[in-house]
Amino acid sequence: MDAKHVIVISYDAFSEENWERAKTLPNMAKLIKAGAYSTKLRSVYPTLTYTVHTTIVTGVYPDKHGIFHNNPLQPFIREKEQEWFWYREAIKVPTIYDAVQQKKMSTAGLLWPVSGKSAIKYNLPEVHALPKENLGLKVLKSGNPIFGIGLELKYGRYRKGIRQPFLDDFTTLCAVDTIKRKKPNLLLLHLIELDDTKHRLGTDSREIETTLIRMDQRLGKIRRAIEEAGMQEDTVVLIVGDHGQFNVNYKVHLNNMLQEQGLITTEKGEMKWRAYLQSTGGAAYLHVKEGDKEAEKIAINTLQAAMEKEQYGIERIFSRQELDSLHVERSINTMIEAKVGYSFEDTLEERILLDLRADNIKYATHGYSPDKENYRCVFIASGPCIKNDYPLGDMEMVDIAPTIGRVLGVEMKNCDGRVLEEIFV
Template sequence: MNPKHVIVISYDAFSEDNWEMAKSLPNLSKLIKNGAVSTKLRSVYPTLTYTVHTTIVTGVHSDKHGIFHNNPFQPFVEEKNQIWFWYQDAIKVPTLYDLAKKKGLSTAGLLWPVSGKSSIKYNLPEIHALKNENQSLKVLKGGSPLFCLGLELKYGRYRKGIQQPNLDDFTTLCTVDTIKTKKTNLLLIHLIDLDDAKHGFGTDSKEVKEAILRMDIRLGRIMDAIEDAGIKKDTTLFIIGDHSQINVKYKVALNHLLKEKGLIFKEKGEVKWRACLQSTGGAAYLHIKEGDLEAETVAYTVLKDAMQKGDYGIEHIYSREELDSLHVNKSINTMVESKSGYSFVDTLKGPMIIDLEEKDIKYATHGYSPDKENYKCVFVASGPLIKENYFLEDIEMVDIAPTIGKIFGIELKNRDGRVLDEIFR
């Protein structure tokens, strides 16, 4: 293997239902012709961005790497005020970029999740400010200050907060600059436009089609930068969809059911809990106060009754044995999966069931089981090391890190995935 350059583009929410449109576009079609492809990339449970991205760089599931959600559990804190798993110190196993650094290879990251204060040499991490925090200062402290400052001075005027398509246009400009000026061995990029379009307008909207068209233009700019930098013959490019999305008709606030049974209550004006659900969107973790077996029994009965009634969108309640096979964090004994067309929310404000169709609201989300129907992701690998026009069947998200590791001669110990040896020449 020639361990010179690997560029990983996380194409957030790029899934099998987007394939027919995307595969014929000018730039992606070139990568497909010169590479290996799967439209049956199975994600991890739950299919949340930070959980999946940590798997992409570790080759293990969340029961090993520790990033079980985008957010640590913060019951009844409004989502806009919640901290996220922004910093690498939450990851319990070595990452590709850690191992690359030990091998003397250079690394860069652009809005890569869970990479704040990491070993990445040139790092603009995905971090956002909460109330009374300064966004720029927080990013500088979490990333590589001079690198971040330089990109901000050059391209900051193209960004409008997290508004799309401006954010991904900014990230693409930063990517092109980094490829040309740093020529790192490993470059990790996170592009979010498609995911935002699906959340805001549904999976089958014109806005989604427009985002896919924009993404192909961005791919073209990145491919041109690789050529302009003179590194095309030494570069392997990976395009990875991290999860799919499903259109939602009903949002369900299941914590209301636990509140009705006294498992969530107020004490001296403060919300307290014995059992509480933490939504992933398409599923929910059941958290129990340590040692409260009575609360666990009552909560399980409440959820089982709700599933049997059929009004709350519960498709399945996973036991701990089932969660073992899905590699879910050992601290969770019960997890609730929603039916397609439903999603769960944590809030106790408002009604228990919100009919989005009645309100004429288009919305889609993820966080469901990776085994939902038509819910697989897209994988493309292209470059001189990769077979041309090669199609794979079922592959796993945990296979990506070991496969990239092979290019660099890096072995990931205790990995859950395998090396996709079949894609190499």
């Protein structure tokens, strides 16, 4: 064991484009000076939050852990009404928090994706309320109710639903409280404001600066909590960006094309499908009803024809062989990748192509291939057993779980990643 405590801060959408500014902020600068860092952390495909966070805690790619999207496939249901992969039972492999618990060490999770009903001891998981559901009740049922009620009574007044910056402020207060009172061996923390700001206003909006400063202040509160808890000499802090984002000029509703080809139909008022594109934002899975080779052929021909037309923004069509090398969910035979400036949407609309600039709409998204240019993530490991001001080169998202295990003296078996041995003193 190199340290008794690891605090993992998922800094959602923290990517290489934010590095130059973020590294000048006081708390980030202190963590970098006392640690190792990389701006070339390669994410997984597709670069969706739940898919990536599951890789972070398992050390394996999506084709093994099973969380291929934020949402299970639910054709024709609008996103706000869809179930998500909220619960630990959906993950097909062991997690780092399971391994830590088995070593009789304590774990905590604050808004960590896909951790509902998990073995995390102090757990306030990330779940969303569907229509007619009570969010507070759902969170408590999915986590540790006594722990969750305690945090809600103390800090609930600082939160305003899921609005930012209030949500991340609330989560940070919960993290500070948990560090001081519980001193967990492993704390998993998910902060979302940067991702939200990019989605709403674009990657180059003025508000990004304000968001980065607020995030640095949150890091300062967490650093002070570690000191006040007397944990400074025994704690490694990891900051992990899960994906980047790109600005979007055009949204493309590709299922309209499948509908035109008769692969999506309406029968007695009910929508039916033989082939369906499930968007990830910057890419889309082609789902085909099992055994329907004719539908698959029609769908692929339709997509190939669309790729010849610039306005639909299809950069590549990946075959299963190519998806193997990208470690994509094995049940998918075909996937399409969007060009930068385009995103794909599931919904059937009047227009296939929506020009956001014409409507003066700012928007950015992710879900693209992790190999696109200027799309790598940021990683920082800081603590007493870590080399100081040490630049790392390329690394993979699957390297994080085994590296956490190394710090805590817990072996993560059958990982696709490696321990980042070079960062240790």
